[in-house]
Amino acid sequence: MNALIPRPRSHPAPGAVHVPGWLSLDEQRELVTACRAWARGPVPMRHTRLPRGGVMSVQTMCLGWHWRPYAYSRIAHDVNGARVAEFPDVLSELGRRALADAYEDEAAGAAYAPDTVLINHYGEGATMGMHQDKDEKSSAPVVSLSIGDTCVFRFGNTETRGKPYTDVELASGDLFVFGGPSRFAYHGVPKVRPGTGDPATGLAAGRLNLTLRVTGLTG
Numbered sequence: 001m002n003a004l005i006p007r008p009r010s011h012p013a014p015g016a017v018h019v020p021g022w023l024s025l026d027e028q029r030e031l032v033t034a035c036r037a038w039a040r041g042p043v044p045m046r047h048t049r050l051p052r053g054g055v056m057s058v059q060t061m062c063l064g065w066h067w068r069p070y071a072y073s074r075i076a077h078d079v080n081g082a083r084v085a086e087f088p089d090v091l092s093e094l095g096r097r098a099l100a101d102a103y104e105d106e107a108a109g110a111a112y113a114p115d116t117v118l119i120n121h122y123g124e125g126a127t128m129g130m131h132q133d134k135d136e137k138s139s140a141p142v143v144s145l146s147i148g149d150t151c152v153f154r155f156g157n158t159e160t161r162g163k164p165y166t167d168v169e170l171a172s173g174d175l176f177v178f179g180g181p182s183r184f185a186y187h188g189v190p191k192v193r194p195g196t197g198d199p200a201t202g203l204a205a206g207r208l209n210l211t212l213r214v215t216g217l218t219g
């Protein structure tokens, strides 16, 4: 049981909390196994196509609601036209625990009801540019879980893609939550450090990141 065990943490910005080593090795292994099963479909992982013609270097899949720039839907129109899988209870529970631990606030954790997850896989050379998570209609916090290779996670401000920002090393098992005044901060992943993950997670190479979100959508 992880809830409300005092843990080392840092606060790169108001409302943003980094809790290193939050997931145990067993939990990471279970998540890797689950991600492999989820990746079988109905909507598989894909390199997301951007409206201006580019393609993201990370591969992404979603559960609950399907994300494409700049909208959520139940049907993955930009992939294979299938309806996205239901949001799993195991991630609802994980999200509640994560929020309670990060904010040291059991009530906030109990009230957290994520309904979508974006699961990103960073293969060789993959990065993610600075962006805001703002396609959600809700300002509930984003819960981010990392497994595999360590990355540089650049966490910035709500006004511009540029400085000021803080570079945080996110290692396997780390939790990062951003809400409140940081909910719409620009962030990105300029670098992944190959070979830094522990193959005992079940991920031989690369990096997995899961972001749990509340879309604020119905239907």
Ligand SMILES: O=C(O)CCC(=O)C(=O)O
Pocket (backbone or CB within 6 Å): 118, 120, 128, 133, 144, 146, 153, 170, 187, 188, 189, 209, 211
């Ligand atoms: O991989 C990460 O740590 C960040 C992912 C991210 O920014 C996103 O999915 O919007």
